[in-house]
Amino acid sequence: MIYVVITFAVLLFLNIYCSNISQRLFYQSKEVSMVEKCLLASDEISALEVLNPTTVSGIVGQMGSLKVTRLIVTDQRSRALYDSSNQNLGDYVLLPEILKALETDDAAPRGNDVFSWNYHDGIMDSRAATPIVSYGTVVGCVYMTEYDTAQGALIASLQSTLLRITVLLELIVIAFSIAFSATFSRRLNRIMSSMRIIQEGDYTHKVNMGGNDELTVLGNEFNDLTERLRTSEQKRSRFVSDASHELKTPLASIKLLTDSILQNDMDIGTIREFVGDIGNEADRLNRMTAKLLSLTRAEGMTEGESEIIYMGPTVRRVARMLRENAKKAQVSLHLELENDTPVLILEDDLYQVVFNLIENGIKYNLPGGSLTVTLRREEDNAILEFRDTGMGIPEEAVSHIFERFYRVDKARSRQSGGSGLGLAIVRTIVRRNKGEIAVSSQLGQGTTFTVTFPAFDAEVDKN
């Protein structure tokens, strides 16, 4: 609506401006012709020896028709020596044009050529006055008026044509605005009703906008968003069912063990053994819930919480913590941390990444095997590498190991206290810190995890 009002105002302004310009153009041509006529008459009259009513009317008579409505000739004191309408003969004619034409000063010692105009009721009324100059002195003035109805009618018709064009254009604008807003609101309603459908939970619904405008883009964005919602909803429900499934197993074991103790007559040694198993299952439940919490926290955290740290000290700290595990598993742990580069990450985040990867490197190793952790710099990146000589991962499993609850060998992972969540946590943290994680593995030979973070100095240069 606001656009219609603005267009209307602009067209109205253009209409007024154009009709003014057209009047001005007409008057400019009129000014030239009338001032010329006046100058011609002034020239003729200035040749007279004496200026009086008789001599002036004589010379005007000789000039022939000047085609003006009224002609007045005055002396230098603006008294009429000749008046074609015979009204003011002998009187002082104090018309502004005459007074201005006779006025002399330093800037205009020979008087002024004057023209004035006015347009009313289809009549063009123009007036011109020029001084009569004899031997350098102003001795009188020639004044002419012209009422031009023909040109007046031309201006009137031009103005009415302009007005008609303006009205027509405005009607076209209004018609277009109505058609446009009807289409726009119909298309917008389509998006709104799709939103309602999706709000009710049907994430498979797609809005089909057609066309090729901003609303089409909005529709496509909306479909993308719905698709993402659908995927995340699918992930969420899979997570819930996976988690309940994982938690159900130790709980079922606990129930089985307690039922066995209650229903059978057992010696104290067997009961101790069963209670020990119950304790192990409870520990497993504990670890799993701790990891689930850790994963939920990692996913819920936003980017931006970070500090500038060197990775070496954290790797050393984790190695100290896990050295005992390595010893038990007969795995030798090597650290090559000389090429350390600062990165932007929370120390707690880095600790979790390093802990999970070193723990896996020991857990899935073989007695007599090794795990080497290396730090190095490659162009703008700081690289953290975990290379083990363990059992390796089968080719078809490599693409799944970062999924939640995925374990290559369920029995072995469970036995070693695995939950299938460690690598999912690692990938979430790495990605949140603008890093990447890659894995390469050969069954029976070993596995290498490579974590890449942008080096802090390179980040600073970029900003």
Ligand code: ADP
């Ligand atoms: P888990 O808690 O079972 O260790 P992860 O998410 O850490 O869970 O690992 C997922 C699976 O990937 C593991 O069950 C294991 O089969 C495999 N895996 C992880 N790290 C290694 C490794 N260094 N060598 C071989 N297999 C590994």
